[in-house]
Amino acid sequence: MTDSPLIELHAVTRRYGEGQQARRVLDRVDARVMPGEIVALLGRSGCGKSTLLNLISGIDLPDSGRVLVEGLDIARLDERARTLFRRHRIGFIYQFFNLIPTLTVAENVALPLELVGRRDGGEVARLLDRVGLAGRGDEDPDRLSGGEQQRVALARALIHAPSVILADEPTGNLDAETGAQVMDLLKGLVRGQGATLVLVTHSAEVASVADRVWRLTDGRIHDQRDETP
């Protein structure tokens, strides 16, 4: 782990709606995440957790403030540059998996690799093996169970070795046991690759895998480590 942060948020504000109706979901948020760290983000529904992930990935832009990833000011990039940034640096994991139904399991995993212009030198099969889906590469995703689909999503998020993994309630659609297995796997893979993980969750148990836990309330981040007596 180096001393310079991988993700920095400086006075980030994001509002939804206009005029009197405007609601500030993020209010001058300052935060930093170090390389290789796992951060869990807790908070009530609609408190702005997913918005924060969208800001880090460049899907959304702040109304004010700066979001830096690897020193890159996301808001200063144009739309295409932000897309290419996401393509190379970010791996996404969703609650509802969002696998491409028209691609096979292996093709889903290989997709980010192809997008960054790399050929599959056996990584897809190896990664599928690591997530416990060896030999299932030719199957359609909708043949798999929820836990299996999420494991494919993990493999897809990690295949191109991005520096940041953003996971939006990755176990929200799974039973407790499967969720725990997926989290173990995710933690292992992230640690193995030296990636940084920002994890949105409702579950304190899931949050327990993190190095740090942030709680998002009233548009501000409260680092629970700081609050520990």
Added chain:
Amino acid sequence: MTLTSRALWRDARRHPWQWILAVLGVALGVAVVVAVDLANHSASRAFGLSLEAVSGKATHQIEATGPGGLDEALFTRLRMAGIRPSAPVVEGHVRVDGETFPLLGLEPFSEAPFRSHLTGVLDPAARELVSRPDTLALSRGLARRLGVEAGDSLTVTAASGRHVLRVGAILESSAPGVEGLLLTDIATAQVLLGRVGRLDRIDLILPEGSDPDALLAGFLPPGARVLETGAREQSARQLTRAFHINLTAMSLLALLVGGFLIYNTLMFAVLRRQALLAALRTLGVTRAEIFRLVLLEATVLALLGGVPGLLLGLLVGQGLVHLVTRTINDLYFVLSVTGLHVSPWLLLKGLGLGLGAAWIAALAPAWEAARTRPREGLRRSGLERRAHRLMPWLALAGVALILAGYALVPASQGLVAGFIALFLMIMGYSLLVPLGVWLLSRLLARPLGGVLGITGRLAARGLGAALSRTGVAVAALTVAVSATVGVGIMVDSFRTTVQGWLGHTLQSALYVTSPAPGDERAGSLLPEGVMERVGAVAEVAAFSTGRRIRVASSHGDVDLFVMDPAPASFEGFRFRAGSPAQAWPRWQAGEALLVSEPFAWHHRVSVGDELKLHTPKGERVFPVAGIYQDYGSQQGVVLMARDLYEQLWDERRVGSLGVYLAPGVEVSTGVEAVRRALADLPESSGPVLVTAAAEIREASMEIFDRTFAITHVLRLLTVGVAFVGILSALMALQLERAREHAVLRATGMTAGQVTGLVTLQGALLGLAAGLLAIPLGMMMADVLIDVINRRSFGWSMQQHVPPGVLVEAVWLAVIAALLAGLRPAWRMGRVRPAQALREE
């Protein structure tokens, strides 16, 4: 193939019908364009070849400016003066077995430098033609068609009457253009066409760069002129130009509808794949890449549909070429098309148009796909909110486009500008459709809910609630259906106007005409003595005389209709400009001319303008005193009083009589009486036809319907493309709603209720499209009447809206919608809700 494109392609495999229908739409669109192009091209080439066959290598032609032709002594004088190569020609038309054929009278010994393709084979036959009068030669193909061999006799009807000719030679030449020709010696042609001692033209081969006027100075008598060979072809081609352009425009309409089909398919594919596209965007696929992918899909669609479309076009073209030739024969000149001319350029053009239409149609869906925000696509509600927010702005933009279209119509008189205006209106109206759908859904919710309960309310609200989907579908259906309404109203308005015009223009009870085809300049002629005999019939109260000739003028060659009207004939003219009370006396006194509406339009002539005519007495200038309605000629005619004509041309013969019967005489009695009076005309003077006005009206309408047969065929094909479009749109829409229906099933609706709901939703969509198509169709008819009738031919007419066409539009949309809804309704009634929910 990259994984990204594979992800999209496999979606096509999961919904094959959507794509098959789109491919079918493109195929039909391309087929119609290729077929029309092929028919136009083949007719045009046949025309060029036939001119080439009769003109040969001539560089210039001396011809008369009026109906009398040239004195044959001119040819002798030219030869004596050493102006050669030169060859005399007499040409006209004769009828054999009710069919009209061009007749070419040649002087075989002068022919070698001109028509070597004829004289080469004519050598043995030439002797035969010259040595024996009343002998003709014809091609092997034509002989087979007429069932004659060398030595057989053939009865022909010509201007001078009926003649029995001997088939002296069969031409084995395969030279193009020879196929439909009858060849005779020049003397025989002169006798047949009633032009003894006269020539129609003298062909010349002049050295390159020579000045024909200087070379022929002193030789050309008054009323003769020398023209370059190409000038004749050019003026004949000009005649059919508007006809060919309109056919092309009609075929492009089919392609436009095909384009909407592609638009529809791609737009639905984009909407359906929002989640997939959003996931791809999240993974880092750029907007440009998504845009390119959708365009690539359109390209594949266009190629998959385009290639079978070309083949289908070649097949349909074979049928269309007969319709095109028949129309040209009915309206313009005698043309025989013996083969299809398929050029690689024509096929490439068809494929290129298909591709172009697909790309244009794909632009909006590609843009919609490219603007998909990562993750946002997962939320349908956002899309719907955006559609509702956009609705008033789209409607405003639509109104602006429609107004721009209307503003463009009077700004230019060109055909192309007219079609651009039409396109602007169609696009503008499409943007108004979502608002129309929303209003209709609000309007229908209460009454449908009252009658059908929850099913009715859900179906009506579904229309407006899913505006992002229904708006596009209904817009596409509306445009397709409105095209059939527009063309239907245009043809019907034209038909009604022509019918009305025939009603008032054919004032006489019966007409006396010659069945022999007239020649181009002198027109058809009645035998000598007919006028006197008809005038002596007791049942006849009065008659008018008419004759159509072609003369040279300051506006090029024009058709001159020479008339001596009976007192009642004036009633038959409806003036578009000028006052009848002032115009007729000046016209009768020979001080002024009248022109028909198309003539005024084509030559930009107004009342008070002057017209210069070339007459045997030199050039004469006349003012135009009035413009009258006329649908008998597309290029228009100049009306001249007979006294003036006789004075200028020294000609007394007439082409037709319009006979008015004495009060109380039945038409059939009048016809009989006139026929009896003409029965003792000598056989050699040629047959005479006595026809009741009602029969002429009937025959004219028959020709009208025949002329528009091709339009109906094209309309039918457009409806075919539209039907495929409707089917495709509704199938996509119902597919989209699978989850919504599954939720209803899960909530407790029975399978029957869901089936009813799906059927009703389909019917409502069809109804919306059918109703919204009517105003657009009427707008299209307005522009089509202006563009096709006014700009192409100079015909003005009142718009007539036949209720049948409107009912047909709504019926077509609703039936197609119901048919399209059958499969989804059946499917949704049977599907297990859990499965449908999971599939989504």
